[in-house]
Amino acid sequence: MxxxxxxxxxxxxxxxxxxxxxxxxxxxxxxxxxxxxxxxxxxxxxxxxxxxxxxxxxxxxxxxxxxxxxxxxxxxxxxxxxxxxxxxxxxxxxxxxxxxxxxxxxxxxxxxxxxxxxxxxxxxxxxxxxxxxxxxxxxxxxxxxxxxxxxxxxxxxxxxxxxxxxxxKGVQRYPTIEEVRESAEGVTDTSSNRSEGDSGTLMPPPAALQPMERRKSIRVKISRAASSAAGKLKGLKAKKNLNDSRTGVSAGKRRLEDSQAIETDESKKTKLKELPFKDRRKVRKMLKNNFNMIQRSKQIWDELRRHDVKEKRRSELCSELMTMVKGNMKELSFAHDTARVLQCLVQYGTPDKREEVFSELKDQMCVMAKSKYAKFIVKKFLVYGTKVHRNAVIKSFKGSVRKLIRHKEASDVVEFAYNEYAIAAQRLSLLEEFYGPSFMLFKTPDVKSLDQMLLVQPDKRDMILSNMKDALLPLIEKEVLKHTMVHRVFFEFFVYASDKMRTDMVESLRDCVIHMMHTRDGSRVAMYCFWYGTAKDRKVIIKSFKTHVVKICKEEHGHMVLLAMFDVVDDTKIVQKAVLEEMLKSLNEVATDQHGRKVLLYLLSPRDPHHFHPDIVRVLVEGDKNPHSKKDKAVRHRELLEFVSSQLLQYIVDNTRDMVLDNASMLLLLAILTHAIGDPSAAMKAMAKIAAEPFVAGSLDNMHIVEHSAGHMTLKRLIQNDRDRIQAGHTVLFSQVLLDTLTEGSLKSWAACNRGCFMLIFLLELDHPDITDRVITQLTGIRKALKKMTFKGAQILLQKLDALSGEYKL
Structure with a gap:
């Protein structure tokens, strides 16, 4: 079976x-x-x-x-x-x-x-x-x-x-499953797990429990080896491409890095890591091309840049340095240390050596302008180069201005060239890229600016402005809007654009207006934004001024934007809350600045010819025809004045002596007393107390306000201002407050000096019965003393008293 x-x-x-x-x-x-x-x-x-x-x-x-x-x-x-x-x-x-x-x-x-x-x-x-x-x-x-x-x-x-x-016979055996498990769990005594009759030798357990691997065929091994080799080759190619993309890196350096990447083993990497950081950096530098030449050139540079080097020695160093770096300048110009060497060579070298450096680098000017270190070499050519060098540098930017102005490094070079060294024709060549291809197509040799082009060919206005709008929209960035070139193009656009195009541009520009207000053209652009912006646009712009109001008030061109804002913004509440409150918190800082005082004076008496030049008034008048302001101008001005008047009057009380004895602050003080809404008695009394101090003629240690060059002018303006206050119907007059504060005999002491006599004359010329009577009463018996005095003020005062002798007993 x-x-x-x-x-x-x-x-x-x-x-x-x-x-x-x-x-x-x-x-x-x-x-x-x-x-x-x-x-x-x-x-x-x-x-x-x-x-x-x-x-x-x-x-x-x-x-x-x-x-x-x-x-x-x-x-x-x-x-x-x-x-x-x-x-x-x-x-x-x-x-x-x-x-x-x-x-x-x-x-x-x-x-x-x-x-x-x-x-x-x-x-x-x-x-x-x-x-x-x-x-x-x-x-x-x-x-x-x-x-x-x-x-x-x-x-x-x-x-x-x-x-x-x-x-x-002692044949080795493999461990059992229990022994393998105990070995994996860390049990060291494996002999106890064997049976007593087992006389075989137990093989030592493996170092770690590893799963049995399937035998791989030769085809699999070959394919894996091929894929591994392909991966290494791809990595080497990628590294080579990365090195090729680095500007200024030589082919010898790339070959050296590739060979090191292939030949360096683990032991060499470990040794390099064991070195200190400075030693590792030094080893890496030694692997570069021209290491010895770079070290020697830096030593020469260290001596050449000193101010105490003699001219002969400097010439020798420049010659040696030129011999070393010639042929390698393109590579050296992009490193942080060797770029300084070339800068020093351009600055201190002879015209011939400077020409050699320029001839080797002239094809790389646009690329160098984008480099963090090489851009300073371009600036050195603009500063120390000849007219030919400057023209060549500016010409190299042509066709790439719109890209360069948006580049972090290159924008500084283009801006420097435009502001400092470009002539009118070169400035136009730099700006015309923003006008679009239409301007380039229809431009003639006689046309030198955009306004001339629009005057000669007005039918091309819409096409050119449309191209300008497309070119300007990508420039609305914080870092780009700080350049004067961009401000100029924006200003020209707002000048010639229609109201609809202006409103659309304001909507795009309103968040970044604050970055343009430090230049003349930029401040004009900001003014156009207030004039042609909607109520929402104006609100956004005003909110962007937060924490910057004091700085804007103190700027030469920025304070003009605030003046335009006071003229057209109907929402006075947001102006008071966002601008005026912040300004009044630092009122002393604003009032002591020449541009900040203009802002305060405009709040007190807008467009007053005593304080503002006709050209400034002419610029501000352009905003009166804007289509978005509806409130009456007088109402708007009174609402702003009521908000600041009380604090301005209190400021006089707190800073009377500084304001009275300062020529610049005198006009602000007079404007506050004249136009501020409220009772000025406290401020007038504070100034009268200073005038009532004991007067000693000819004292230089503690000069009285009557003899002070600025103080006597302040008193004169305040006394003469009472005539306007009398006509306006004001009941509080400075002359009356002054006479009430002065002690008996103070006016006689003023007559001892020339300027004091003129103060008395101004009081008598007011033709106010009460004031004239009180002055003549205190001057009784001084005619004999005035006859002995020789200065002009005493003579005029004596004549004035003689004219009044018929009416008053002197």
Missing amino acids: RLGIEDSSFEEAYAPKTKRRKMTSYNHSTRGNPEGNSILQEDQPKLTAPPNSDNDSLNSSFGTVSSPPKKRKMFRNQKQLAKATQKYHSKKDTMYSDTDLSTLDQTDTPDSLSMISAINPVSDMSMQTTFSRMQRPMGRADVTMERAVQRARGQPDGAEKSFHRMAS
């Missing part, structure tokens, strides 16, 4: 592929079949953890190893099949003849297929057979009988004995 089953299994194993069927629901054990392949083992044999293991995760950690399929032989007739069967059984009998597995511990791990068969016999297959029969597809062979035979067969005879003999 056994022989029949084996023959059947052999026939099935060597049957054609079309007759074999693969079982899908059978879980193979690690035990092999010594009698050959059968229907149960058509799948590839797999090596897994022993089935008696309680940890299934080990099977997944070790992985699965599958052997390649074996090539099956095909037999043409029964004779060849019988011969192959006899050869197979003879080979099987000799295989298990001397094997004894009786003493083998079942937990030990074998190292041959026969040992696997002895240690792990086929488990009970009855349940699996029944389950497989239920799931077996129709038409597959019935293998129930074969499984039952394999279960009853057990271990081959002699397998345990043979394995025990090998173990007794």
